[in-house]
Amino acid sequence: MDASWMLALAIVTTSIGTALIALLLIGLGLGRFAVRPRAAAVQPALEETVFLFDDQDLVDATTPARMLLDAVPMGGSDWARLCAFAAPRFAGFAEAMATLADRGRLELASAPGMAQGAPLRLIAEDAGGLARITLHDPSAEGQGVLVDALSYRALEEEVDLLRAVADRSPVLSWRENAQGEVIWANRAYILRSNALDNPDEVLSWPLPRLFDLGAPLPSAAPRRLRITAADDRALWFDCHAYPLEDGAICFALPADATVRAERALRDFVQTLTKTFADLPIGLAIFDRQRQLQLFNPALIDLTQLGAEFLSGRPTLYAFLDRLREARMMPEPKDYRSWRLQMTELEQASAAGFHSETWSLPSGQTYRVTGRPHPDGAVAFLFEDISSEISLTRRFRAAAELSHEVFDSLDEAVAVFQPSGELLMSNTAFTRLWQFDPAETLGCVTLTDTIRVWQSFSLPNPIWTALQGYASRMGDRRPLSAGIALRDGRQLSCRFLPLTGGGLMASFHILPTAIGPSDAPLLLTEAL
Known part of the structure; x- marks a missing residue:
């Protein structure tokens, strides 16, 4: 029993001793496999520009410096590209670099607001006749930020694409600061400003301001401006300006074609206006919304509507209402029927050619014509035809009077046209030959009439001579003869040539009737 206790005590004592020695070695740092603290990650140092x-x-140049030059596409040389980057950010950059040889060293800071974060610093040193230029970005120093390679590549591709789009865009694009100075421009703007006529020319900053948008900067509404080219040609642009916090981004779209089209349209309208001003016919053109767009002075005179009213661009129905109030259109039976009639007039004019005759209460007569125009417009022509109607009425009255006198003659008369067609005949002719040309369908010729005359008369050489006489060309002499009808009556006939080639035939019944066997055959040609 004593021996067992002695053995257990020895084992426990040995274990405790071993543990204490191990702890002592760990505390003194002598353990072979002691755990050392992890060293802090070393931030990779950024290469200077x-x-x-x-x-x-x-x-x-260092790698970041070359990347910076590649990111600035403007300029025909490396120095021009560096100026394009530095001049807008460092005030007086070009002037300061011109004094570097005398000063030996200079340091510039970027203007506030030109870069995010702390202002950029530029240090230029004269190194044995060479200019050593260093750019510092305090906000990026000491930040060894690790970026995912794929994300960084995607960002670079997107930036390259956007840069290429802006640089190759035919639209003039530029950025102005709060003072109105151009601090960035794309290739189209620079070429237009003739800043790169010489590829090796150093850009002067700020860039030329081609367009004076005014101060303060206008809104994004387009504004048409003109610049003068080297050959004194006027170039027109529609300029848009979008405000930013520290300036504006501006765009200029070529508007030469639009200006030419507008000028041609204006000249065309002026030409039409001058032409319409001399027309005696009143003209009124209404657009597709039926508002008056164009009228001439004759419309004022014919309609008695004031120029002030017409210049106010009234609608078609307001125009017609004013005509009705001025009694310059036929008086309708009631207003509803009049409105329906005007609607039909507008629809008929918009669909095609439409014409109406208005008999006014004043005794005047107007011809109103409606014609469709492109894009749904409609034009109305107002023509005073009172004199024409009066002349027509007088001519018709004279013609009726002449025809009445012609019918009252006892002598049978017929008139033929140069072509041989019967033009007119009187009542005595119809009664004598029992033949009414008005009841005959179609035209009646001299040959047809000769057949009728032969059928009612005895044989006579006058009819054969008349056929040759009618077809004779040139001057013709009057022809006269005496013929006998089958009923015993004797006629005296004359055939007279008329001016223009016509022919008049007249027949007179002799007072003494003779028998058929005793009828004389007379054929004479007047000398």
Whole structure:
């Protein structure tokens, strides 16, 4: 029993001793497999952006410096691209670099608001006749930010695409600061401003301001401006300006074609206006909304509507209402029927050619013509035909009187046209020959009439001579003869040539009737 206790006590004592020795070794740092604290991650140092120039020729540059030059596509040389980046950000950059050889070293800070974060710093040093230019971005120093390679590549591709779009866009694009200075422009703007006529020319900053948008900057509404080209040609642009916090982004779209089209349209309208001003016919053109767009002075005189009313561009129905009030259109039986009639007039004029004759209460007569125009417009022509109607009425009255006198003659008369067609005949002619040309369908010729005359008369050489006489060309002498009818009556006939080639035939019944066997055959031609 004593021996067992002694053995257990020895084992426990040995274990405790071993543990204490191990703890002591760990505390003294002598353990072979002691755990050491993890060292802090070392941030990779960013490479500086440094340029080395011999005058305006790039001698050497760090990788970030070359990437910066590649990101600035404007300029025909490396120095021009550096100026395009530095001049807008560092005030007086070009002037300060011109004094570097005398000063030996200079330091510039970017203007507030030109860069996010802390202002950029530019240090230029004269290194044995070479210009060593260093750019510092305090906000990026000491931040070894690791970016996912695929994300960074996607961002670079998107930036390259946007840069290419802006640089190759034919639209003039530029950015102005709050003072109205151009601090960025795309290639189209620079080429238009003739800043790159010489590819090696250094850009002067700020860039030329081609368009004076005014101060303060206008809204995004387009504004048409003109600039003068090198050959004194006027170039027109529609300019848009979108305000930003520290300026504006502006665009200029070529508007030469639009200006030419507007000028041609204006000249065309002026030509039409001058032409319409001399027309005695009143003209009124209504657009597709039926508002008056164009009228001439004759419309004022014919309708007795004031120029002030017509210049107010009334609607078609307001125009017709005013005509009705001025009693310059036929008086309708009631207003409802009149409105329906005007609606039909407007619809008929819009569908095609439509014409109406208005007999006014004043005794005047107007011809109103409606014609459709492109794009749903409609034009109305107002023509005073009172004199024409009066002349027609007088002519008709004279013609009726002449025909009445013609019918009252006892002598049978017929008139033929140069073509041989019967033009007119009187009542005595119809009664004598029992032949009414008005009841005959179609035209009646001289040959047809000769057949009728032969059928009612005894044989006579006059009819054969008359057929040859009618077809004879040139001057013709009057022809006269005596003929006998089958009923015993004797006629004296004359055939007289008329001016223009016509022919008049007249027949007179002799007072003494003779028998058919005793009828004389007389044929004479007047000398």
